[in-house]
Amino acid sequence: MSEVATEEKPALTKKEKTKAEKQAEHVARIKRTLAASLIGIIAGILSYWSGGIPDAAGVQANGFLAFMLMLAGVVLQKHLFIFMGMDTSKLGAKDWFYQGFMTFAFWFMTWTILLTSLSPVL
Numbered sequence: 024m025s026e027v028a029t030e031e032k033p034a035l036t037k038k039e040k041t042k043a044e045k046q047a048e049h050v051a052r053i054k055r056t057l058a059a060s061l062i063g064i065i066a067g068i069l070s071y072w073s074g075g076i077p078d079a080a081g082v083q084a085n086g087f088l089a090f091m092l093m094l095a096g097v098v099l100q101k102h103l104f105i106f107m108g109m110d111t112s113k114l115g116a117k118d119w120f121y122q123g124f125m126t127f128a129f130w131f132m133t134w135t136i137l138l139t140s141l142s143p144v145l
Contacts, residue, residue, distance in 0.1 A: 051109060055118075058103055059125035066096040066126065067133025081138045093130040097123045 040048075070089030077083045100122055104111050 054107065054109065055104065055122060056125060058107070059100060059122045060129045062096040062100060062103070063093070063126040063129025063131075064133050066093045067130045067137065070130065070134045071137040077138055083138070089134060093127060096130065097126050100126065 070092050071083075073092065074083030074085045074089045083089065101111055101119075
């Protein structure tokens with residue numbers, strides 16, 4: 024039997040990559056960061072709306088639901104990236120941690136701004 028060996032290309036170093044390849048990777052990173060940021064903002068808005076009317080201290084009755092919405096946003100990122108046609112096979116743990124942190128940070132900022140600026144003053 025003859026076996027056909029599939030040769031995998033070794034990963035190119037920064038110096039070996041062309042300008043177009045570097046630019047394509049940069050655009051992909053920007054798209055992932057933008058998607059994670061927008062997911063965080065949307066999750067923050069949904070957290071505020073679903074959390075109920077905050078009391079005088081800015082605490083909502085359904086704060087746990089708000090946190091779960093943020094976690095759902097983090098989980099849905101991979102599916103959104105695949106839907107957008109992005110290659111997620113090359114992303115490592117550090118990349119996923121960064122994307123999750125961006126979602127969390129924007130969720131927290133959005134939710135906090137809405138809680139402090141739209142809370143009823145008693």
